[in-house]
Amino acid sequence: MxxxxxxxxxxxxxxxxxxxxxxxxxxxxxxxxxxxxxxxxxxxxxxxxxxxxxxxxxxxxxxxxxxxxxxxxxxxxxxxxxxxxxxxxxxxxxxxxxxxxxxxxxxxxxxxxxxxxxxxxxxxxxxxxxxxxxxxxxxxxxxxxxxxxxxxxxxxxxxxxxxxxxxxxxxxxxxxxxxxxxxxxxxxxxxxxxxxxxxxxxxxxxxxxxxxxAHDEYKQAIVDAAEDDIVLTVKLSGVPVSVINTPFVQRVGTDAGPIARRLLRWRRTKHWMRSFYALRALRQLKHASLEGSAYRDYWQAGKSVAGVxxxxxxxxxxxxxxxxxxxxx
Ligand SMILES: Cc1cc2nc3c(=O)[nH]c(=O)nc-3n(C[C@H](O)[C@H](O)[C@H](O)COP(=O)(O)O)c2cc1C
Known part of the structure; x- marks a missing residue:
C-alpha cells in the first residue's frame, strides 16, 4: 500500500x-x-x-x-x-x-x-x-x-x-x-x-x-435504506439514537411516553430510569442484531446508509x- x-x-x-x-x-x-x-x-x-x-x-x-x-x-x-x-x-x-x-x-x-x-x-x-x-x-x-x-x-x-x-x-x-x-x-x-x-x-x-x-436482514436493511429511512428514537434508551424506520419502529413509535419522560426528568428517579433504559436497550439491541426480525427489526444506523x-x-x-x-x- x-x-x-x-x-x-x-x-x-x-x-x-x-x-x-x-x-x-x-x-x-x-x-x-x-x-x-x-x-x-x-x-x-x-x-x-x-x-x-x-x-x-x-x-x-x-x-x-x-x-x-x-x-x-x-x-x-x-x-x-x-x-x-x-x-x-x-x-x-x-x-x-x-x-x-x-x-x-x-x-x-x-x-x-x-x-x-x-x-x-x-x-x-x-x-x-x-x-x-x-x-x-x-x-x-x-x-x-x-x-x-x-x-x-x-x-x-x-x-x-x-x-x-x-x-x-x-x-x-x-x-x-x-x-x-x-x-x-x-x-x-x-x-x-x-x-x-x-x-x-x-x-x-x-x-x-x-x-x-450482525444478522443478514440487518445488513440488507442498511443496503436498502435511504437517508429518509433514518429516524431518531428516544424510546430505546431515553436519549436520541438513530435507527432504521422499520415496521417495528413505526409500530412502537419513537417517543419515550409521558410517564417515562417524567421519571427521566425527576431528580430522584432520573438515574434509576436511565440505568433501566440502558440495560433494556443493551438487551434489545443484542437480540435484534443477532436474530434479525425473528426477534424484532430494531436496528441502529446513521444517514450514511445512503452510500452503502x-x-x-x-x-x-x-x-x-x-x-x-x-x-x-
Ligand atoms: C450500531 C451502532 C452502534 C454504536 N455504538 C457505539 C458505542 O458503543 N460507543 C461509541 O462510542 N460509539 C458508538 N457508535 C458510534 C460510532 O462509533 C461512530 O461514531 C458512528 O457510527 C459514525 O457515524 P456513521 O454511522 O454515520 O458512520 C455506534 C454507531 C452505530 C451505528
Whole structure:
C-alpha cells in the first residue's frame, strides 16, 4: 500500500489509512475489528459488545484479534459515572487492554481524566467524542490528545452540527480532529479529509460487511435504506439514537411516553430510569442484531446508509476509501 500520504492522526497512531471503524454496540465483533486494522485502518474494541454480545472475555477477544493481525487496534471506554459497578468494570477493562498492548483509546460521555492518566503512563493516546466546543474544551483540559467530532449525520448518538460547521468550530484547538458521521462511500471520505479533518470514524458502513456478525436482514436493511429511512428514537434508551424506520419502529413509535419522560426528568428517579433504559436497550439491541426480525427489526444506523450499495469485505472498503483519499490530493 502507498504510504506516502499521512495525517497527524496516521503518523501518531501508526496506521496507513486515516480511517477508524468506530466502536459499535452490538456490532463490533473481533473479526470485523481485526479486518479493518489488517487492511491499514484501525478497528475499535467495544468491550460490552465483545463480552455480552460476542461471548469473548476481553483478554481472550483481544488475543483473538492478535491472531489475525498485529497492526494497531483501539479501545472504546465509555466513562459514564452514574452506575458505580459499571465504572469499576471499565477501569479493569482499560487495564486489561493496556496489558494486552492497546495504545489507542476513544473515550465518550464523562470526564476522561482517569483514562488519560492510565493511558499516558503507558505511552498511549486518548481521543474523546465531542459534539460541540464546550465539551471539546473540557476534554482538552483533561489532557486528551485528539477529538472525535460527532456530527448531525452520525449513527448511534448523533451530534447537532454539520461536519463542516463542527470543523470550523474546533479547528483552532490544535489537536487532530476526526470526523464522525455520514461517511458511507469513498468520495465522502475524501471530502471530509479535504475539509481539514485528520481522519474519519465510520460506523454504519462497516455493519454491511462480510466480517460483521450482525444478522443478514440487518445488513440488507442498511443496503436498502435511504437517508429518509433514518429516524431518531428516544424510546430505546431515553436519549436520541438513530435507527432504521422499520415496521417495528413505526409500530412502537419513537417517543419515550409521558410517564417515562417524567421519571427521566425527576431528580430522584432520573438515574434509576436511565440505568433501566440502558440495560433494556443493551438487551434489545443484542437480540435484534443477532436474530434479525425473528426477534424484532430494531436496528441502529446513521444517514450514511445512503452510500452503502452492497455487503462487502471490510478490506475492500478500507482500500476504496484510501484510493479516493490518495486521488484527491
Ligand atoms: C450500531 C451502532 C452502534 C454504536 N455504538 C457505539 C458505542 O458503543 N460507543 C461509541 O462510542 N460509539 C458508538 N457508535 C458510534 C460510532 O462509533 C461512530 O461514531 C458512528 O457510527 C459514525 O457515524 P456513521 O454511522 O454515520 O458512520 C455506534 C454507531 C452505530 C451505528
Amino acid at each position: 502507498d504510504g506516502s500520504r499521512s495525517t497527524p492522526f496516521t503518523s501518531r497512531v501508526g496506521v496507513e489509512v486515516p480511517l477508524i471503524c468506530g466502536a459499535m454496540y452490538p456490532c463490533s465483533n473481533p473479526e470485523l475489528i481485526a479486518a479493518v486494522s489488517a487492511a491499514g485502518g484501525i478497528g475499535i474494541v467495544q468491550p460490552l459488545s465483545m463480552i455480552y454480545v460476542h461471548g469473548c472475555e476481553l483478554r481472550e477477544g483481544l488475543r483473538k484479534i492478535r491472531e489475525i493481525t498485529d497492526r494497531p487496534i483501539g479501545f472504546n471506554a465509555i466513562v459514564e459515572k452514574s452506575v458505580k459497578a459499571y465504572e469499576d468494570r471499565m477501569r479493569r477493562w482499560v487495564d486489561v487492554a493496556l496489558e494486552e498492548g492497546v495504545r489507542f483509546f476513544i473515550t465518550a460521555l464523562g470526564n476522561p481524566r482517569w483514562v488519560v492518566d492510565a493511558v499516558h503512563a503507558a505511552g498511549g493516546i486518548v481521543y474523546h467524542d465531542v459534539t460541540e466546543r464546550r465539551w471539546a474544551e473540557k476534554a482538552l483540559a483533561s489532557g486528551v490528545d485528539g477529538l472525535i467530532c460527532v456530527n448531525e449525520r452520525a449513527g448511534g448518538h448523533a451530534g447537532e452540527r454539520s461536519a463542516a460547521a463542527l470543523y470550523e468550530e474546533l479547528a483552532d484547538l490544535d489537536v487532530p480532529l476526526i470526523c464522525a458521521g455520514g461517511i458511507g462511500d469513498p468520495q465522502t471520505f475524501a471530502q471530509v479529509l479535504g475539509l481539514g479533518y485528520a481522519g474519519a470514524q465510520v460506523g454504519t458502513r462497516f455493519i454491511a460487511t462480510s466480517e460483521c456478525h 450499495e452492497r455487503v462487502r469485505p471490510a478490506a475492500e472498503i478500507v482500500q476504496s476509501f484510501a484510493e479516493a483519499w490518495r486521488a484527491s490530493r
